[in-house]
Amino acid sequence: MILRHSELKVLVKIFTPVVRSPSVQISRRSFFTNICFASSRGLRTFSTTITRSCEMESEAYTFGPYKIDLKEVFYSTSLSYAMVNLRPLLPGHVLVCPRREVKRFADLTPDETCDLWLTAQKIGSQLEKYHKASSLTLAIQDGPQAGQTVPHVHIHILPRKGGDFEKNDEIYDAIDVKEKELAQKLDLDKDRKDRTLDEMSQEAEAYRALFA
Known part of the structure; x- marks a missing residue:
């Protein structure tokens, strides 16, 4: 999966309040880590890998x-x-x-x-x-x-x-x-x-x- 820089910036804004970190690495690894973390707190997930x-x-x-x-x-x-x-x-x-x-x-x-x-x-x-x-x-x-x-x-x-x-x-x-x-x-x-x-x-x- 390849994300455009503009898409990553949006995702960083979404997940930064969740992880409460002074900086969020814009990377594929941190993107999925944040998704897992958000899911554990009952928030909506944005994984593009999941299909019906x-x-x-x-x-x-x-x-x-x-x-x-x-x-x-x-x-x-x-x-x-x-x-x-x-x-x-x-x-x-x-x-x-x-x-x-x-x-x-x-x-x-x-x-x-x-x-x-x-x-x-x-x-x-x-x-x-x-x-x-x-x-x-x-x-x-x-x-x-x-x-x-x-x-x-x-x-x-x-x-x-x-x-x-x-x-x-x-x-x-x-x-x-x-x-x-x-x-x-x-x-x-x-x-x-x-x-x-x-x-x-x-x-x-x-x-x-x-x-x-």
Whole structure:
């Protein structure tokens, strides 16, 4: 993304009162940092990377070495996308990923980091209401020793209700188990044992309507 100097000057004026800094660097990095900061304080965001789900590009999506069917993707920006889960732990369990294949969280660019979390925030808020939940679990397994089996950064989003797990922390063990199963089942050339593509497509279609 390239911004004209005049556009940057306008954005600096918008965000300078928010960050309360004597000087704001006119740079791509500080622009997105300010957007993230403003969002955390409940202000309107001006990210030009975010697009409506109905404008998702027709290109293929990948999740590590795996190809993802477009029918499974229900929300997309120029930097991130959200897809339904092959083997969800709870209703509404979805994944938000950077579009670029990035193995570790630290390898994301500032733009990707900001967009990923803004996307997760938006998705989580809508799915919590849709599933009549009262809380959210957002989890990242960053690296093999943390339980990551697909080498592509992704955020697990799970709408939560009282009593959905006997002990609340059990959900993290369950995520770890599902992560291992996911890596074994993701190849589209293999048979799906838990959910068919049609089932996942129907769920994704329902979620797309939330962002239309």
